[in-house]
Amino acid sequence: MYDYDFFVIGAGSGGVRASRMAATYGAKVGLAEDYRVGGTCVIRGCVPKKLFVYASEYSAHFRDAVGFGWSEGNHDFDWKTLKANKDKEIDRLEGLYGKNLDNHKVEIIKARAKLLDKHTIELTDEGGSRTVTADKILIATGAWPSYPDIPGIEYAISSNEVFEFDELPKKITVVGGGYIAVEMAGIFNGLGVETALLYRGEEILRGFDLEIRTKLRDEMVKKGIDVRIHHDVDEILKNGDKYILRLSDGNEMATDCVLYATGRQANSRNIGLEELGVEMKENGDIIVDDYYRTNVDNIFAVGDVTGGMQLTPIAIKEGAALAATQFNNKPTFVNYDNIPTAIFSQPPIGTVGLSEEEAREKYGDDLKVYRSEYKSMKFTLAGRDERSLIKLLVDGETDKVVGAHMIGPDSAEIIQGIAIALKVGATKAQFDDTVAVHPSSAEEFVLMK
Numbered sequence: 001m002y003d004y005d006f007f008v009i010g011a012g013s014g015g016v017r018a019s020r021m022a023a024t025y026g027a028k029v030g031l032a033e034d035y036r037v038g039g040t041c042v043i044r045g046c047v048p049k050k051l052f053v054y055a056s057e058y059s060a061h062f063r064d065a066v067g068f069g070w071s072e073g074n075h076d077f078d079w080k081t082l083k084a085n086k087d088k089e090i091d092r093l094e095g096l097y098g099k100n101l102d103n104h105k106v107e108i109i110k111a112r113a114k115l116l117d118k119h120t121i122e123l124t125d126e127g128g129s130r131t132v133t134a135d136k137i138l139i140a141t142g143a144w145p146s147y148p149d150i151p152g153i154e155y156a157i158s159s160n161e162v163f164e165f166d167e168l169p170k171k172i173t174v175v176g177g178g179y180i181a182v183e184m185a186g187i188f189n190g191l192g193v194e195t196a197l198l199y200r201g202e203e204i205l206r207g208f209d210l211e212i213r214t215k216l217r218d219e220m221v222k223k224g225i226d227v228r229i230h231h232d233v234d235e236i237l238k239n240g241d242k243y244i245l246r247l248s249d250g251n252e253m254a255t256d257c258v259l260y261a262t263g264r265q266a267n268s269r270n271i272g273l274e275e276l277g278v279e280m281k282e283n284g285d286i287i288v289d290d291y292y293r294t295n296v297d298n299i300f301a302v303g304d305v306t307g308g309m310q311l312t313p314i315a316i317k318e319g320a321a322l323a324a325t326q327f328n329n330k331p332t333f334v335n336y337d338n339i340p341t342a343i344f345s346q347p348p349i350g351t352v353g354l355s356e357e358e359a360r361e362k363y364g365d366d367l368k369v370y371r372s373e374y375k376s377m378k379f380t381l382a383g384r385d386e387r388s389l390i391k392l393l394v395d396g397e398t399d400k401v402v403g404a405h406m407i408g409p410d411s412a413e414i415i416q417g418i419a420i421a422l423k424v425g426a427t428k429a430q431f432d433d434t435v436a437v438h439p440s441s442a443e444e445f446v447l448m449k
């Protein structure tokens, strides 16, 4: 007899959902977390990031407002107010998560967990260590920022620290060209920080539709961000209050803050997995099958710690699927086709399905590309020099829409609905048959000829 039917390590998106659902199905559940309940998404990811995006957009909104008749004003920004309000909101959300788990009788244990054998977990907190036992164990420990091994990398920070800044730097240099890099660059630029972004490759946001990527870079540059592609950093030096970046092209760049957003690595080390022989990839991603089972029969893993798409909704779906499979006698797995995603860059991007490059590879000459580039109505009177782009990719043979992409205001909101259409296999004819919502940007999706 074990202390718990199910013991979950990590109270992030995947772990919280799995524990709550397993408890709903009648399991006795323990959940260990050594930091705060909510995980990366709630505490230092999606949620505070989006609050910061909102904050940073006001500078442009204030400028836009003049074209609508509002007088120009003096709009000072106070970082401390934003941070304090953000902290309050995150505390509130963390409280709600905890309450919800309590209501479902999940026992939250604030301790660091380590597996001693396949059924025994050591829990360590300030008071010392103890052990508990469990029938099934879930590893949902997420991922952590990873940095390249270059001299001076200890001077760099990750997005984690941004959420705790006491004050804003005057100048920041962001390294990387993925989700976090472009989102953070937009936030800092909007808040009035002189911002540079250095990306080692040909074009930012590798893996997304090329035209959308190029458009984002153009718009970021128009907004004043110093975006440099084909730029890598060989060394970081400290000189008084400044950091000097030695770039691979031989040039140097001085900055007040160096933010690395160069990917995230699974949190799978030092929790007893190697000793138990749990199979992992070289980079630490835990290897699981379609039902999130590791090679050790009672140990499971979901979310970022397994690699794959590091997205909150995926971790949540995986956690729910695992709980249904293990505790509701209903084998469930996640369908990873047509996963929509949004990048909260400025302008934001919403995307689902194949990029034009992937679709061209798959459908060749049968691929039909529909595109619409336009100025958002809101920006006409505002006089803002920003254009949106919408693309639909259609398999000419079946008329099925295989990719939808948008860069422009509200694209995150709009793509969610479009994703349902792709999920059910909608054709271009069905898009065309849908009546437009007018006047809107979303209507472009049903008006493209």
Ligand code: NDP
Pocket: 147, 148, 175, 176, 177, 178, 179, 180, 181, 183, 199, 200, 201, 205, 206, 232, 261, 262, 263, 264, 309, 310, 311, 341, 342, 343, 344
């Ligand atoms: P990403 O994998 O998105 O991007 C990493 C970037 O760093 C790439 O541009 C990559 O370049 C570059 N890079 C990697 N290694 C090096 C290196 N050694 N030197 C220089 N550049 C390097 O990771 P992020 O850190 O941006 O985000 C982590 C994950 O978090 C994302 O994959 C995403 O799933 C998730 N996330 C989701 C968000 C959302 O849904 N809106 C928001 C934020 C994060 P290259 O392309 O050449 O490999």
